[in-house]
Amino acid sequence: MPLRVLILFAHPAFQKSRLNRRLLSAVRGLENVTINDLYEEYPDFQIDVKREQRLLLDNDLIVLQHPFFWYSSPALIKEWEDLVLEYGFAYGSGGTMLSGKLMLSAITTGGPEPAYGREGDNYFTIREFLTPFEQTARLCKMEYLPPFVVFGSLSSFNEQELAEHAGAYRRLIEGLRDERFDLRQSPLPDYFNEILTAQADFV
Amino acid sequence: MESEGLLFQAFVYLLAAVITVPIAKQLGLGSVLGYLFAGVVIGPQVLGLVGQGEGGVMHVAEFGIVMMLFLVGLELRPNLLWGLRGPIIGSGGLQLVLTTIGIAAIAVAFRMPVQVGLAIGMIFSASSTAIVLQSLSERNLLTSKAGRTAFSVLLFQDIAVIPILAILPLLAVSGSGVTTDHSGRQWQRALVILAVVLAIVAGGRFLVRPIFRYVASIRLHEIFTAASLLLVVGIALAMQKVGLSPALGTFLAGVVLAESEYRHELESDIEPFKGLLLGLFFISVGASIDLRLIAQLPLLFAGLVLGLIVVKFLLLLIVGKVSKLERSQNFTFAFALAQGGEFAFVLIAFAAQNQIFDQRVGNILVATVALSMVIAPFLFTLNDNLVQPRFSSRLPEREPDEIDEKDNPVILAGFGRFGHIIGRVLNLQGIKTTVLDLDADQVDLVRKLGLKVFYGDASRLELLRSAGAEKAKLLVLAIDDEEKSMQIIETARKHFPKLTILARAKGRDHAYRLVREGVKHIFRETLGSSLDLAATALRLLGVRAYEAQRIVKSFRHYDEKGVRELAQYSENPDELLSHVRNRILTIDELFEAERTRVRHSDTGWDPPKAE
Numbered sequence: 005m006p007l008r009v010l011i012l013f014a015h016p017a018f019q020k021s022r023l024n025r026r027l028l029s030a031v032r033g034l035e036n037v038t039i040n041d042l043y044e045e046y047p048d049f050q051i052d053v054k055r056e057q058r059l060l061l062d063n064d065l066i067v068l069q070h071p072f073f074w075y076s077s078p079a080l081i082k083e084w085e086d087l088v089l090e091y092g093f094a095y096g097s098g099g100t101m102l103s104g105k106l107m108l109s110a111i112t113t114g115g116p117e118p119a120y121g122r123e124g125d126n127y128f129t130i131r132e133f134l135t136p137f138e139q140t141a142r143l144c145k146m147e148y149l150p151p152f153v154v155f156g157s158l159s160s161f162n163e164q165e166l167a168e169h170a171g172a173y174r175r176l177i178e179g180l181r182d183e184r185f186d187l188r189q190s191p192l193p194d195y196f197n198e199i200l201t202a203q204a205d206f207v
Numbered sequence: 208m209e210s211e212g213l214l215f216q217a218f219v220y221l222l223a224a225v226i227t228v229p230i231a232k233q234l235g236l237g238s239v240l241g242y243l244f245a246g247v248v249i250g251p252q253v254l255g256l257v258g259q260g261e262g263g264v265m266h267v268a269e270f271g272i273v274m275m276l277f278l279v280g281l282e283l284r285p286n287l288l289w290g291l292r293g294p295i296i297g298s299g300g301l302q303l304v305l306t307t308i309g310i311a312a313i314a315v316a317f318r319m320p321v322q323v324g325l326a327i328g329m330i331f332s333a334s335s336t337a338i339v340l341q342s343l344s345e346r347n348l349l350t351s352k353a354g355r356t357a358f359s360v361l362l363f364q365d366i367a368v369i370p371i372l373a374i375l376p377l378l379a380v381s382g383s384g385v386t387t388d389h390s391g392r393q394w395q396r397a398l399v400i401l402a403v404v405l406a407i408v409a410g411g412r413f414l415v416r417p418i419f420r421y422v423a424s425i426r427l428h429e430i431f432t433a434a435s436l437l438l439v440v441g442i443a444l445a446m447q448k449v450g451l452s453p454a455l456g457t458f459l460a461g462v463v464l465a466e467s468e469y470r471h472e473l474e475s476d477i478e479p480f481k482g483l484l485l486g487l488f489f490i491s492v493g494a495s496i497d498l499r500l501i502a503q504l505p506l507l508f509a510g511l512v513l514g515l516i517v518v519k520f521l522l523l524l525i526v527g528k529v530s531k532l533e534r535s536q537n538f539t540f541a542f543a544l545a546q547g548g549e550f551a552f553v554l555i556a557f558a559a560q561n562q563i564f565d566q567r568v569g570n571i572l573v574a575t576v577a578l579s580m581v582i583a584p585f586l587f588t589l590n591d592n593l594v595q596p597r598f599s600s601r602l603p604e605r606e607p608d609e610i611d612e613k614d615n616p617v618i619l620a621g622f623g624r625f626g627h628i629i630g631r632v633l634n635l636q637g638i639k640t641t642v643l644d645l646d647a648d649q650v651d652l653v654r655k656l657g658l659k660v661f662y663g664d665a666s667r668l669e670l671l672r673s674a675g676a677e678k679a680k681l682l683v684l685a686i687d688d689e690e691k692s693m694q695i696i697e698t699a700r701k702h703f704p705k706l707t708i709l710a711r712a713k714g715r716d717h718a719y720r721l722v723r724e725g726v727k728h729i730f731r732e733t734l735g736s737s738l739d740l741a742a743t744a745l746r747l748l749g750v751r752a753y754e755a756q757r758i759v760k761s762f763r764h765y766d767e768k769g770v771r772e773l774a775q776y777s778e779n780p781d782e783l784l785s786h787v788r789n790r791i792l793t794i795d796e797l798f799e800a801e802r803t804r805v806r807h808s809d810t811g812w813d814p815p816k817a818e
Contacts, residue, residue: 017812018751047752073812114814158814 006181007106009037010063014070014078016043023112023157023166024071030170031177038063042080049083056088060102065180066146068137069110071157075126075133085140094144103145108152108180108196109137110173116156131194149187152176152196172200179203219256223249224486238345239338240584242486246493247581257494271484272337272549273443274477276365276454279340279358280461281474288462291359298356298530299363302544305522306332313518322378326563329371330555330572331515333364333548335580336454337485342587343543353539356530360544365455368550369400372450372557379561399449407442407456411463419469435476488549495552496577497570504571511575516582520545535598542590546583547576607663608650610673615639616680618706620665620695622653625711625732626685630658641674645686666694668702676703684710687732689717696724715770722774731770738763757811 011031015024031037040059046052060066070077092099111130113120120126120133130153141148154169161169176196179185185199193199223245231241249256307328314324339357340349348354415438422434439457446456464470501508520541527537552573559569617640619630626642633640642660644650650662663670665686676682682699684692692710699706709728712718721729738759745755 015812016753019754020812043753044751047756071812 006036007064007183008062009034009065009067009177009181010059011037011039011067011069011110011177012042012081012084013039014042014068014081014084016078016080018043021071021112021157023154023161023169024069026166026170027069027110027112027154027173030174034174034177034181036181037177042084043078046080049080051084051087053087053090056084057090057093057101060088060105063105065106065108067108067110067177070112072111072113072130072133075128076136089140089144100145105146106149106180107137107141107146108149109134110152110176112154112157114156114158116159120155129194147187149180150192150194150196150199152200172197175204176200216257219249220245220487220490223490228486238486239341239489240581242489243493243581243584246490247496247498248493249490250494250496250498252498269488269549270440270443271481271486271488273453273457274439274481275337275340275485277439277457277461278474278477278481280458280463281465281470283462284465285462291355291362294356294359294530295363298526299360299367301529302360302523302526303329303332303363303367305526306519309518309522310515313514323564326375326378326558327572329374330551330558331519331547331576333368333550333554334361334519334544335546335548335583336361336365337488337549338546338580338583339543341485342584346587346591348539351536351539352532353527353536353543356527356532356536357540357543360526362458364548364550365452365458368452368455368554369450371554375554375558375563376561378558379563396450400451403445403449403451403456404459406445407459408463411460411467415464416467416469419467423469423472431472432476435473436480438473439477492549492577492580495573496581497574500570500574501578507571508575508578511571512578512582515547515575515579516545516586535595538594538598539590542586542594545586546579548580551576607667607670608661610641610661610663610670610675614678615641615675616678617641617683618643618665618671618674618676618679618681619683619685620644621684621686621711622660623649623685623687625687626683627653629683629685641679643670643674645691664691666691666698668698671695671698671703676706679703679706682706682708684708686711687713689713689720692717693720693724696721696726700724716777718770719774719777722771723778729770734763734766 011028013024013028015021018024028039032039038059040056068077068081070081076082089095089102090099093101111134113130115124115126118124120128120130126133130151134151138148152173154173179200185203224242227245227248228238228241231244232238248254251257307325310328310331311321311324314327315321319327339361343349343354343357349358419431419434422431438460442456442460443453446453464473523541523544524537527540532540555569555572555576558564559566564572617633617638619626619633619640619642622630622642622644623646626644630640630642642653642658643663643665644653644660645662645664647662650660653660661674663674665671665674665684676699682695682703684695686692686695696708696710699708707728708726710721710726710730712721712729712731714731718729718731741762742755742759745758746752750758
């Protein structure tokens with residue numbers, strides 16, 4: 005039984021993002037993968053909470069795919085969390101509806117990898133910036149997977165690079181869906197990109 | 208040569224119409240008068256482009272009336288017609304009897320024989336279906352109470368032509384012997400008539416639909432048009448054959464077909480023919496006016512035409528009163544029908560044949576009726592501009608309701624298509640709202656739905672006070688009358704300065720006035736939905752939903768700002784124009800300016816510029 009995957013995609017200016025267009029179309033139409041394009045669905049931020057909760061219940065892996073804006077997600081993801089992850093549904097007394105599910109952040113950043121670290125302009129690592137998401141998953145009794153990150157989109161990728169990133173994302177989603185990765189190894193690496201590379205080397 | 212003559216005639220008629228009708232329209236006189244005038248101009252006595260012997264043209268033209276009634280029938284479903292049976296027989300019958308007797312009495316007073324008087328009475332009792340329906344529909348009055356009553360009367364007149372044609376020979380001074388001869392055949396005729404009517408109803412029900420389905424399946428549009436015309440021509444012919452009014456027959460066919468799926472196609476196919484032929488008809492009426500005769504006897508004609516119109520008008524007022532028309536509606540009704548009709552021409556010719564009166568009297572009657580038809584459109588204008596305004600100014604005859612809710616935080620003035628939405632939203636939030644409306648029908652309707660609405664004019668100080676304006680927080684103006692809205696604002700400002708006003712604006716000009724009045728919360732009534740539509744259009748064209756919404760929202764801000772900026776110049780149209788012109792020269796530039804101002808401002812989520 006493959007896992008059912010829900011991709012919560014958020015980009016307020018999707019039309020301006022070459023990279024995210026490529027990433028999203030790489031996983032569009034995959035079996036057992038549902039794409040929920042939040043800005044397209046809720047341009048007025050009027051989120052249909054019941055629908056979103058139903059989608060969560062229907063899937064095993066929740067992917068938050070978005071660009072990394074000001075060290076976090078676009079605003080609609082925050083609105084989504086605030087409204088959908090209700091007390092009594094996702095956390096708190098009786099809030100066990102999401103327990104045991106997997107959560108994954110799939111992120112694109114403008115800056116290059118070295119900028120995220122003590123030596124770089126941003127000082128903190130991506131993993132550190134993502135702790136609010138990690139803790140959100142933890143509170144909802146979900147397992148937070150190492151994030152998948154595409155760095156350096158500002159340097160405008162050429163066609164070959166775009167194709168590589170898209171291919172990696174597709175392998176990631178398909179692999180997770182078909183449980184091809186060994187998630188029991190501990191400790192898991194900080195970024196899923198490392199697991200993908202290791203596997204690619206292995207194959 | 209023959210066809211050349213026909214082409215030349217067509218050229219003259221069309222040219223006259225194309226020149227005069229737009230002028231008449233622009234002068235606010237309506238298209239009918241334009242056609243009539245065109246007829247006078249090209250007629251034998253002015254330019255002489257069309258001769259006197261144009262009986263053929265008149266016949267073709269009368270077919271316009273036939274088509275018009277077919278179209279009217281199409282609009283009228285059988286149950287609707289059945290619902291009109293009271294007014295048709297009641298108002299129609301009363302009108303005909305009153306007018307015939309009234310005019311006959313006057314004729315007798317002028318020492319005419321009773322028979323001649325009755326004949327003239329019947330001839331003059333008919334009104335012009337063509338003029339009345341055309342003028343009423345130009346004014347969107349066909350569905351008003353006056354319009355419906357007028358239509359019923361016209362329909363009765365149409366039906367009455369048949370018995371009148373039967374009665375006229377009886378009035379012939381020397382012809383009492385002829386009648387007994389006829390009576391045997393009357394029975395037969397009645398049977399034939401009944402059979403034809405039944406055939407039309409049955410044919411319309413069971414035969415026409417499969418035929419049209421077949422014709423439509425061929426997918427040749429002109430053949431469908433041909434079939435539509437064939438239907439109308441065929442019925443008209445059959446009706447003529449049995450001596451019935453062709454207009455009546457096609458009207459019946461229209462009613463029968465009103466519920467068929469081809470109704471709209473039939474309508475759009477026949478419509479242009481009707482329009483042209485009707486125009487032709489009016490032109491021929493204009494051309495048939497014997498100007499020389501009128502010039503010889505100007506006083507006689509002035510008296511006849513004036514008498515005809517005044518007598519008909521007064522009697523129609525009585526009919527309207529009996530038909531329970533409210534006063535303003537009654538005037539519209541009486542002005543609409545106070546003229547002679549096209550059937551008069553037929554009846555006059557028929558009466559002259561039967562030697563009820565001689566040809567000279569006939570000519571005078573024809574000219575009288577035609578002149579009254581020329582004047583008819585002016586009567587409509589008179590009613591629009593001088594009579595109706597008197598009614599609207601003192602419309603609220605009903606006393607305002609006693610308002611028993613005085614402590615509500617919101618007063619909502621106007622509970623029509625705009626206000627009722629506001630009322631519903633507030634109601635859902637449990638916010639107590641005092642609702643006022645000036646439309647008595649609307650108030651009663653909403654009351655029936657169980658909502659509390661008070662009848663009353665919110666521009667009156669006492670009413671605002673009794674609605675609780677002293678204590679209320681908000682005054683929502685959702686009425687669509689611009690002047691009234693400004694009036695209410697003035698009153699409210701003066702006496703209840705603490706009230707916050709939220710105003711609906713009919714359009715830009717109204718919005719300008721509201722801005723100048725210092726109203727802060729202004730809502731142009733169609734802005735929201737136009738922008739919603741624009742956003743959806745963008746979305747369907749592939750623009751991302753969120754982007755579409757941002758585009759529309761920034762447009763809204765830009766436009767609202769523009770209204771507020773321009774409002775200061777708007778008092779003086781010249782100044783406004785020059786101000787706009789100073790900044791923007793053409794529409795193109797306006798659009799270009801909008802493009803740069805609105806679109807380029809959205810740099811949201813642009814990546815930082817590479818250094």
